[in-house]
Amino acid sequence: MPRVIAITSGKGGVGKSNFVLNVGIALGMMDNRVQLFDADLGLANLDVLMGLRPARTLEDVVLGKCSIEEIILKTDYGVELIPGSSGVEDMADLPREQIAGLIKQISKVSKDIDFILVDTASGISSTVLSFLLGVPEVIVGVAPEPTSLTDAYAMIKVLTRNGFNGRVSVFPSMVKNSTKARNLYRKISSAAQRFLDMKVDYAGYVCVDEKLPQAVADQVPAIVRFPTSEVARCYMMIASTLLSQEAGSPDMERFWSRLIQMIIKRPKRKVHSDVSLGGENRVRSLEIALRDMLEEQRKTRILLERLVTRMEQTSEELIPKKGPVV
Numbered sequence: 001m002p003r004v005i006a007i008t009s010g011k012g013g014v015g016k017s018n019f020v021l022n023v024g025i026a027l028g029m030m031d032n033r034v035q036l037f038d039a040d041l042g043l044a045n046l047d048v049l050m051g052l053r054p055a056r057t058l059e060d061v062v063l064g065k066c067s068i069e070e071i072i073l074k075t076d077y078g079v080e081l082i083p084g085s086s087g088v089e090d091m092a093d094l095p096r097e098q099i100a101g102l103i104k105q106i107s108k109v110s111k112d113i114d115f116i117l118v119d120t121a122s123g124i125s126s127t128v129l130s131f132l133l134g135v136p137e138v139i140v141g142v143a144p145e146p147t148s149l150t151d152a153y154a155m156i157k158v159l160t161r162n163g164f165n166g167r168v169s170v171f172p173s174m175v176k177n178s179t180k181a182r183n184l185y186r187k188i189s190s191a192a193q194r195f196l197d198m199k200v201d202y203a204g205y206v207c208v209d210e211k212l213p214q215a216v217a218d219q220v221p222a223i224v225r226f227p228t229s230e231v232a233r234c235y236m237m238i239a240s241t242l243l244s245q246e247a248g249s250p251d252m253e254r255f256w257s258r259l260i261q262m263i264i265k266r267p268k269r270k271v272h273s274d275v276s277l278g279g280e281n282r283v284r285s286l287e288i289a290l291r292d293m294l295e296e297q298r299k300t301r302i303l304l305e306r307l308v309t310r311m312e313q314t315s316e317e318l319i320p321k322k323g324p325v326v
């Protein structure tokens with residue numbers, strides 16, 4: 001039975017996808033069979049971080065265009081990647097029996113797996129929330145900015161208020177050192193304990209390291225590209241921490257069913273107004289929607305930057321270097 005862990009955050013850009021990728025690879029290096037599930041339905045994600053271009057996604061499986069085995073990518077890094085969805089077609093009207101058949105088919109591929117790490121979209125949309133409520137373990141990323149702290153706390157609050165009873169952990173991301181990370185964790189865990197009566201675990205931290213954006217630009221996972229870097233060490237530590245924890249027992253049928261529902265029911269545009277965050281909900285949902293738009297813009301920028309770099313490299317190869325004038 002695999003251990004299913006979903007990684008999420010209140011806002012985008014905290015280092016979630018890199019966490020899933022690098023911690024997944026670290027777990028693989030420690031002799032675990034690992035599947036990474038990309039359920040963040042934005043532009044570019046786990047595939048781009050590994051320089052892959054999946055031809056098909058879970059959406060094709062749901063639409064009956066191919067089998068689940070056909071979409072699983074065996075990567076060079078000892079982990080398997082299941083691409084979530086590229087988000088083009090509307091699948092709202094899939095019959096119930098078809099969904100049930102699908103779940104049966106899909107459950108087979110995780111039979112011999114030790115870890116499934118799911119990269120979810122950031123923000124508290126109702127579809128992501130209902131998916132998270134069906135997983136036994138959720139890890140919330142938090143960056144050292146006040147807004148990120150509030151967002152992470154809001155995420156834990158929404159989970160708790162909706163009856164989540166699995167393990168919630170926090171990973172401070174892009175922090176200077178372990179002391180700063182611990183402080184960040186303590187702030188969240190004590191607020192959660194005090195106001196929500198919720199125990200929040202510490203998953204370890206990811207330090208801020210310039211090697212990480214370099215690895216992202218090279219489209220090679222940081223733990224492979226820079227194995228001796230500080231950030232690689234952080235990911236290894238997190239993998240060890242996960243291995244030292246007691247595993248929850250997931251209801252795999254419920255997991256796959258909610259995952260499929262999340263993909264099927266995904267609105268064309270993310271809607272946040274259906275989740276109440278106490279009194280501040282209207283302003284906050286606008287704020288979150290705005291942040292999502294900025295996040296999409298950021299991803300587009302990364303893609304464009306990469307394209308420009310490629311073009312520069314190509315033109316450098318084409319134009320002969322100036323030699324000494326003779």
Ligand SMILES: Nc1ncnc2c1ncn2[C@@H]1O[C@H](COP(=O)(O)OP(=O)(O)O)[C@@H](O)[C@H]1O
Nearest residue numbers: 012013014015016017018207208209212213216
């Ligand atoms: N530990 C880190 N150190 C430095 N920069 C980081 C770190 N983690 C993330 N980043 C930066 O943030 C960007 C977004 O990271 P990503 O993992 O895609 O976040 P998310 O999935 O939460 O949106 C990366 O491309 C990188 O530039």
Ligand SMILES: [Mg+2]
Nearest residue numbers: 016017040045
């Ligand atoms: Mg991401």
